[in-house]
Amino acid sequence: MEQSKLLYLRKKAAQIRRLIIEGVYNAGSGHPGGSLSCADVMAYLYFEKMNVSAADPQDPGRDRFVLSKGHASPALYAALALRGYFPAEEIKTLRKLGSRLQGHPDMHTVPGVDMSTGSLGQGFSAACGMAKAAKITGAKYHVYTILGDGESQEGEVWEAAMFAAHYKLDNLTAFLDYNKLQIDGDVREVMNPDPLDEKFRAFGWEVRFIDGHDFRQIEAAVSSGVSGRPLMIICDTVKGKGVSFMENAVGWHGKAPKQPEYETAVKELESALEEFAEVE
Amino acid sequence: MADIATRASYGRALADLGEKYMFAVMDADLSGSTQTKKFADKFPERFINCGIAEQNMIGVAAGIAATGMPVFASSFAMFASGRAYEQIRNSVGHTKLNVKICASHAGVTVGEDGATHQFCEDIAIMRSIPGMVVISPADDTEAYAAIEAILKYDGPVYCRLGRQAVPEVFDPATYKFELFKAVPLTQGDDCAVFAHGVMIDRALKACELLKTKGINISVIDTHTIKPLDENTVLEYAARTRNVVVVEEHSVIGGLGGAICELLSQKLPTPVTRLGINDVFGVSGKAGELLDYYGLSVDGIADAIRNSVKNKDGAQK
Ligand SMILES: Cc1ncc(C[n+]2csc(CCOP(=O)(O)OP(=O)(O)O)c2C)c(N)n1
Numbered sequence: 367m368e369q370s371k372l373l374y375l376r377k378k379a380a381q382i383r384r385l386i387i388e389g390v391y392n393a394g395s396g397h398p399g400g401s402l403s404c405a406d407v408m409a410y411l412y413f414e415k416m417n418v419s420a421a422d423p424q425d426p427g428r429d430r431f432v433l434s435k436g437h438a439s440p441a442l443y444a445a446l447a448l449r450g451y452f453p454a455e456e457i458k459t460l461r462k463l464g465s466r467l468q469g470h471p472d473m474h475t476v477p478g479v480d481m482s483t484g485s486l487g488q489g490f491s492a493a494c495g496m497a498k499a500a501k502i503t504g505a506k507y508h509v510y511t512i513l514g515d516g517e518s519q520e521g522e523v524w525e526a527a528m529f530a531a532h533y534k535l536d537n538l539t540a541f542l543d544y545n546k547l548q549i550d551g552d553v554r555e556v557m558n559p560d561p562l563d564e565k566f567r568a569f570g571w572e573v574r575f576i577d578g579h580d581f582r583q584i585e586a587a588v589s590s591g592v593s594g595r596p597l598m599i600i601c602d603t604v605k606g607k608g609v610s611f612m613e614n615a616v617g618w619h620g621k622a623p624k625q626p627e628y629e630t631a632v633k634e635l636e637s638a639l640e641e642f643a644e645v646e
Numbered sequence: 647m648a649d650i651a652t653r654a655s656y657g658r659a660l661a662d663l664g665e666k667y668m669f670a671v672m673d674a675d676l677s678g679s680t681q682t683k684k685f686a687d688k689f690p691e692r693f694i695n696c697g698i699a700e701q702n703m704i705g706v707a708a709g710i711a712a713t714g715m716p717v718f719a720s721s722f723a724m725f726a727s728g729r730a731y732e733q734i735r736n737s738v739g740h741t742k743l744n745v746k747i748c749a750s751h752a753g754v755t756v757g758e759d760g761a762t763h764q765f766c767e768d769i770a771i772m773r774s775i776p777g778m779v780v781i782s783p784a785d786d787t788e789a790y791a792a793i794e795a796i797l798k799y800d801g802p803v804y805c806r807l808g809r810q811a812v813p814e815v816f817d818p819a820t821y822k823f824e825l826f827k828a829v830p831l832t833q834g835d836d837c838a839v840f841a842h843g844v845m846i847d848r849a850l851k852a853c854e855l856l857k858t859k860g861i862n863i864s865v866i867d868t869h870t871i872k873p874l875d876e877n878t879v880l881e882y883a884a885r886t887r888n889v890v891v892v893e894e895h896s897v898i899g900g901l902g903g904a905i906c907e908l909l910s911q912k913l914p915t916p917v918t919r920l921g922i923n924d925v926f927g928v929s930g931k932a933g934e935l936l937d938y939y940g941l942s943v944d945g946i947a948d949a950i951r952n953s954v955k956n957k958d959g960a961q962k
């Protein structure tokens with residue numbers, strides 16, 4: 367990956383993180399931890415990989431994205447706003463009565479949201495359905511989805527995993543946000559899903575295990591798909607990444623920062639952004 | 647008294663009852679929210695976290711109950727009753743096993759999480775399962791007492807709990823909770839208002855408001871929705887000839903549905919159903935959303951006043 371592209375993507379990820387905090391703070395509730403952990407993958411998808419256009423959000427040929435861990439909606443809204451689907455200012459209406467930015471993504475209110483999600487496990491199945499539909503029609507779009515490591519405890523995830531391999535959905539790329547935390551604690555202590563790589567491999571998937579904050583590794587993994595198999599990219603990530611006091615802290619799964627915390631977070635995120643002031 | 651959410655009463659009751667009785671408690675990664683954590687901290691060997699796998703939780707609960715050990719199984723109402731509906735229907739309902747599904751965050755008062763988490767159809771689907779007891783306590787005192795009562799009851803129970811803190815309705819020193827028995831809270835002949843859960847407090851406030859306008863209503867806490875306390879419903883319907891049901895639930899299939907089913911057969915009476923009008927919820931603050939869906943104190947009072955007007959019109 368060229369240095370200029372790397373810096374550009376890192377800048378986009380930093381902007382996404384800044385908007386996540388803006389949204390959750392203004393809402394007074396929401397899920398910062400799991401939004402911040404997948405910000406780099408979101409930046410890569412929306413600013414490098416996916417063939418989508420804000421000018422034509424319903425283009426039948428567009429690539430599809432399903433946020434199966436729908437509670438990370440602030441990350442998706444931030445990426446969509448920065449891509450021009452709606453004004454970034456609107457992130458301040460997140461979760462408020464009358465806002466189209468619902469607590470969990472709603473495909474009928476937000477342009478660019480391809481599937482409504484929020485109930486864990488279901489988005490992954492829907493992504494399989496979109497990929498299967500393309501196999502039927504011969505459409506050339508690709509389907510991307512992000513699920514949580516806690517989410518992988520849902521039985522539906524494994525029903526979908528079996529389905530995707532059975533129907534050879536090589537037009538489906540899934541990211542598993544392996545941030546090792548869920549609501550009640552460490553994923554491995556609550557209900558251990560490990561070894562996830564071996565499990566998905568045994569289910570017939572092509573599997574990569576990468577640092578989910580490293581764009582070079584994300585790019586290498588995304589372009590390593592194999593004909594005839596769905597691709598699972600397990601992303602080793604830090605929940606709360608980018609805001610020091612939220613990092614690896616279980617308490618920041620579903621809680622908004624209060625004003626002093628917000629100010630600290632903004633200071634950190636803005637100083638990260640300064641690094642990219644010259645980056646176009 | 648500070649306002650208390652019924653899920654907090656649930657957690658406290660479990661932690662207290664654990665000392666006297668042998669039972670297990672299960673959760674699906676929401677033990678802080680459902681408050682089963684209070685039990686988990688005290689009795690870790692009898693607490694089972696299933697991870698985010700509600701269907702498996704209910705299936706396992708059925709297995710544990712089949713050995714003779716009662717089980718409380720908790721998650722948000724959406725996932726406890728919705729996601730695991732078929733497991734509940736076949737492994738808990740059909741088997742009549744001793745599983746108490748105690749579901750928190752029911753209705754629109756979930757708030758900001760929005761439509762996918764605001765389950766306003768839980769009572770409808772749970773009530774349709776043969777033999778399932780369905781309850782929805784009004785405040786801390788009633789919820790705390792109800793948990794012991796359902797533990798002592800042998801069979802499947804669905805108990806609806808709220809996220810929002812609600813004002814005290816009952817005096818803990820004097821209130822005697824009786825499962826299956828509706829509780830008249832006020833007396834008046836103009837209208838019988840049946841309600842449950844978080845709506846009791848608002849119904850009582852509407853009652854106060856109407857009193858100043860010369861309208862007297864009976865407010866009846868119908869904490870047990872199934873089996874319905876038919877005698878009390880019939881008694882108040884006969885006395886007032888004007889029924890209003892207020893619930894934080896779809897107007898389809900909840901307490902309103904249950905009362906209409908009864909009255910249409912045994913005592914045809916006009917019934918106004920106030921609830922969520924066959925729509926999905928939206929994000930917003932809990933109280934704000936109740937108002938938005940017409941369940942503000944003023945909204946309830948207006949609907950009752952209209953029902954009284956219609957009744958008077960019909961009599962003339
Ligand atoms: C079916 C279902 N059960 C429970 C929940 C409540 N819930 C929301 S987020 C969450 C934890 C998710 O953990 P994980 O998948 O690891 O997400 P992340 O760490 O990336 O935020 C739970 C239990 C839900 N949304 N859907």
Ligand SMILES: [Mg+2]
Pocket residue numbers: 400514515516543544545546547548553
């Ligand atoms: Mg996680």
